[in-house]
Amino acid sequence: MYDKPRFLAGGDKAFFIEFGNAVAPALQRRVQRLMLVIRNEKIPGLVEAIPTYRSLLIHYDPLQTSPKELRDRLESLEQRLEDSEFPKPTVTEIPAVYGGEYGPDLEFVAKHSGLTPEEVAQIHTSTTYLIYMLGFLPGQPYLGGMSSRIATPRLETPRTRVLRGSVGIAGNLTGIYAVESPGGWQIIGRTPIRLFNPHKEPPALLQAGNYVTFVRITPQEYTRIEEMVQQGTYKVKETPWCEG
Amino acid sequence: MEIFEVIQPGPLTTVQDLGRYGYQQYGVPVSGAMDNYALRVANLLVGNNEGEACLEITLLGLQLRVLKDTVVAITGADLSPMLNKSSLPMWEAVIVGRGDTISFPWPKRGCRSYLAVAGGIDVPKVMGSSSTHVKSHIGGLEGRPLCAGDYLKSGQARPTILGRRLPPQYVPEYQNQSELRVILGPQDDYFTEEGIHTFLCSEYTISIKADRMGYRLEGPRIEHKAGADIISDGIPLGAVQVPGDGLPIVLLADRQTTGGYTKVATVITVDVLKLAQAKPGDKVRFLQITEGEAHRFLKEYEQTIYTLKRWIRQSH
Structure with a gap:
């Protein structure tokens, strides 16, 4: 973490406030807390912010505020972050079927890791993952904390179509495709729950700074949950996060 | 009310407004008109608010049948717009009648043309915006480009002045x-x-x-x-x-x-x-x-838009 946050140029309507140059939970927490403060403060001229691993991209309206004024304001808010109370993080349970048509690359990941498919699924479901950020496509979480034992490089040739809900591995990252898109991640499973719904507020199920775990389900349970999701009767399981 | 039927959509015609703000924190792209000057001016010419939804037409190919008398303005790229068999003037409010055909047969200058209709293109707003983001299937017409056979609706039109033409010094010249x-x-x-x-x-x-x-x-x-x-x-x-x-x-x-x-x-x-x-x-x-x-430069640009708005208010 830098001693003082750095401000970096982002054109004539945006700038970055950067706290460090690493992927680390402490940095993420700093970003997330400043984001929460910004949401509550309603700063004049601040249009929106994109929180990521170690920085926030601040979009502003130069006709309403000067960048200098805004940077000063953010700097002073940042210095007083310790004074504020923040909500406790939660853990969201993601039910997923591993292998078969749901996870066509599970076998490959197992072979690459010198494990059985069962062991890969077991390792993948035994970790609580930090949601570092949402980005790239709507509702897409970037998760940290996957065991290096199942780390596997991306596909050599990306698929032109990866189904919504697919759970994948790329290097030592794991993630979920929130919308259908092309992609090169190794797909090990699929969840029936929807991570992105444009008609809900907020539209994303997950929030940066919270956590997820994966729970293995059967194809029968997948079908049952999928129906409940469609009817709007499925309740995602969320519990408070406990450190350690 | 239904205002246009799409006969030919062209390679890429989408519904766009000024974009979707406030949702990038959830990974939702802004989208919106690529050329927001052309979109804002088109709207002002037909008496709309500057940010109403318009059609963004890429390069060529769009053909529309008009289902009801209305006023349109076409701005941005010159894609040789035609009203039936004669050329349709750009940067100007033009009346079109039921049964007319509007088409964009070939690109002359620029890349994206904007068609504004009095009352704006009426599609359900998603996260506060009508803009289409094709990749995430959001906004516009079911989150996709226009297809042949689509029907487009317009909102409530406000009084407008036919033949209102943008003073030539405000028409941009696109360079290669x-x-x-x-x-x-x-x-x-x-x-x-x-x-x-x-x-x-x-x-x-x-x-x-x-x-x-x-x-x-x-x-x-x-x-x-x-x-x-x-x-x-x-x-x-x-x-x-x-x-x-x-x-x-x-x-x-x-x-x-x-x-x-x-x-x-x-x-x-x-x-x-x-x-x-x-x-x-x-x-x-x-x-x-x-x-x-x-x-x-940004303030000068916004000043131009402000001047145009005032000019339009005064010409009522």
Whole structure:
């Protein structure tokens, strides 16, 4: 973490406030807390912010505020972050079927890791993952904390179509495709729950700074949950996060 | 009320407004008109608020049947717009009648044309905006480009003045060669001095990989100090991303919200408009300016829009 946050140029309507140059939970927490403060403060001229691993991209309206004024304001808010109370993080349970048509690359990941498919699924479901950020496509979480034992490089040739809900591995990252898109991640499973719904507020199920775990389900349970999701009767399981 | 039937959609015609703000934190791209000057002016000419939904027509091919008498204005690229068999004047409020055909047979100048209709194109707003983002299937007509057989509705029209024409000094001239002014950063320190020099002193050609998401450029490679990968961060409009191959990509309306490649600079807001009307094969050069200078240009631009609004109010 830098001693003082750095401000970096982002054109004539945006700038970055950067706290460090690493992927680390402490940095993420700093970003997330400043984001929460910004949401509550309603700063004049601040249009929106994109929180990521170690920085926030601040979009502003130069006709309403000067960048200098805004940077000063953010700097002073940042210095007083310790004074504020923040909500406790939660853990969201993601039910997923591993292998078969749901996870066509599970076998490959197992072979690459010198494990059985069962062991890969077991390792993948035994970790609580930090949601570092949402980005790239709507509702897409970037998760940290996957065991290096199942780390596997991306596909050599990306698929032109990866189904919504697919759970994948790329290097030592794991993630979920929130919308259908092309992609090169190794797909090990699929969840029936929807991570992105444009008609809900907020539209994303997950929030940066919270956590997820994966729970293995059967194809029968997948079908049952999928129906409940469609009817709007499925309740995602969320519990408070406990450190350690 | 139904106002147009789509006979031919052309390669890419979408519903766009000024974009979707406040949701980038959830990974939702801004989208919106690539050329927001042309969209705002088209709306003002037909008596709409400047940010109503319009059709953005890419290069050619759109053909519409008019289902009800109304007023339209076409701005932006000159795609030789026709009303039945005669040419349809641009940058002007024009009456069209039931049974008429509006078509855009071939591109003459520029890349994207905007069609505003009195009352605006009426589609359900998603997250506060009518803009279509095709990749995430959001907004516009079911989150997709127009198809043959689609019916488009318009909202409640306000009184307008037929034949209202934009004074010629406000009609932009689109060039095949543009100078794009940039502010260096956020990752200009990831490039060698030589690399920055290459970026600022070379001519680049817009490649065929140029769409609403971004324009890939061809030309001299920009040298990194030690690699092109960064820890993913946010992407502003106009960001010039330089991946490992050293060739710049300017990221535009449909850009992804975050990315993991170095960004050498950001094209200033008013020059993103030039790029919106540039096509594969067109040439660009980058010129470094300061944040203060960019804000002066932005204020001049907004002053122009303000002047036009006042002119329209007074001409009532």
